Amino acid sequence: MSEMRAALYDSYGPPEVLYEGSVPKPVADPGEVVVRVHAASVNGGELAGRAGKVRLVTEIVGRGFPKRTGMDFAGEIADPGSPDSGLAVGDRVWGLLPRSRMFGSAAEFVAVPPHRLALAPSGLDLVQAAALPAVGTTAITALRDKARVTAGDRLLVRGASGGVGSVAVQLGKVYGAHVTALAGGRNLDFVRSLGADDAFDYATTSAADLGPFDVVLDTVGTQLRTYRRLLAPEGRMVAIAFDARNPAASVSYLLASTVFGSRRVRFFSGNPTRRLFAELTRLTESGAVRPVVDTVYPLADIAAAHRALEQGGSRGKHVIQIL
Template sequence: MKAVQLTGYGTADVLRINDVDRPAPGAGEVLVSVEATSVNGHDVRVRAGELKLVSGRRFPIGAGLDFAGVVAATGTGVDAYRTGDRVWGMVHPRQRHSVAGAAEYVVVPAERLSHAPAELSSGEAASLVVAGSTALIALRDSVRLAPGERVLVRGAAGGVGTAAVQLAHAMGGRVTALARDRHAEVLTGLGADEVLDYGSTTSDRIGPFDVIVDTVGTQLPSYRARLAKGGRMVTVGLSPSALAVIAASSVHGSRRVRTFSANPGTPVLRDVADRVASGALRPVIDGVYPLADIAAAHRAFERGGVVGKHVVTVPRGSL
């Protein structure tokens, strides 16, 4: 089978489509015939060598965090899935994989899967695995958004941002989206009550907010200062400076900055699928690339300035 692997750390040029043995599922595992994956910040950070403590220095390393496709086989002890079931899921982000989501087949433990939303194509589903799960955990579990609260989504045009705008709106929040001005129409259509141009809007001129969802990871003290009394802030854009602010906020003051590493299992994936079925969440896709052009998808992600996700499809027999 074909699988995208890293031959070293660096730019998108290190991505290679290699011939590898098709894996077989062990006990409690599922073999998925992958139809689509997407590009996430985690994928780019692994490729650039920023997560060497996890991915290590032995090559090749598999690329692709999430996937959507069809069950090809199951190992012993797996009762929840049958061959032919449409599923979505992700490999473990804190483990090294020689074959990951950007491949024709991938093996994962059954608890890292859920049945994919029937309303979505595999490409649409892949775009929401990480984005939808991250936004849901941030709003529901980390900051516990309540109806009527004022919400700022910073980096609202990205994958997690577009999902957070939709979910915050569906949960009854009054949503302000901070993004490029040219994305205002799309974000309003997703549920934003107000869209502010990040290029001309300084943090000291907005707010206060009850909840801030940050997907950027910079200038956290400035935005933390825009929290109302009892306000909560969560960031998923981690950097060394962001980690320092998070640590300091847990000691000083009541306006704590939270973070987490999205690592959804079956229950969270089911919850995201329910939000899709209810109409509260829909995919937002900026571009679709065949697996052979995954390096172009990585480059587009790094250029930024888009709305939603970059999806990579996995056609059979055309590579």
């Protein structure tokens, strides 16, 4: 069996446990296609997996050591599998690994079911495109499906300069909302350039001075109680992150918030299908959403990419270029 390059780690730990190694090249099982990966992005779930913070999941669902990293990808079809896939060799695609495989897109090839990908936007470089699959589908699900943002809504995006936040600011404007962005002081002009109507430094702005809002999108995971209080009557809050320092408290509050009925805190685990990826492609091709890339790293520098995301303050995504 031929080998391929992939990002690996032999034990849980800090970013330095990551390295570029070799693993068997995947072969498409029935109902799968093989994608030659041009690039993948770094997502928060991978940091938690590598650090051993979600061992219950990675030990049951994932592989044994050496473990892999990477969730989303952009590339070209290398093996279209069954004719029913509707794909051909060379088709440019983007997508996300299935939950059953969890991590492993930071590699030269991946095998995935065709419903976990769609044709990538025409005219967009695949390295740039790799910044969008995970965060773009998450933002669409959060704002369109969970919060049901409509024209005229007052939307607060917390963590607006990051991966999901930078897309959510753009989507909020697409859906006709008045967008208020919370970000670091050095990123205020940046989030305004994405379309934010108002932008505030989270370090110097008290939550009590904000609101009310019809929708709050929280990508940070801390102070959920404080920011839920900013909701107007019938307001909706969606959280996509746990407090890394105390995840149990976050889960407890999410469950307890159900007593607030429609004003509860909604949380979800993204599981996008081809239709959702196709919608992201449409939004990108129309110019409504654009990828935001902070830094591009070669596969050999996977540890540096993880470290950069952990340090915070990113503008958009850190991308791993493989091809």
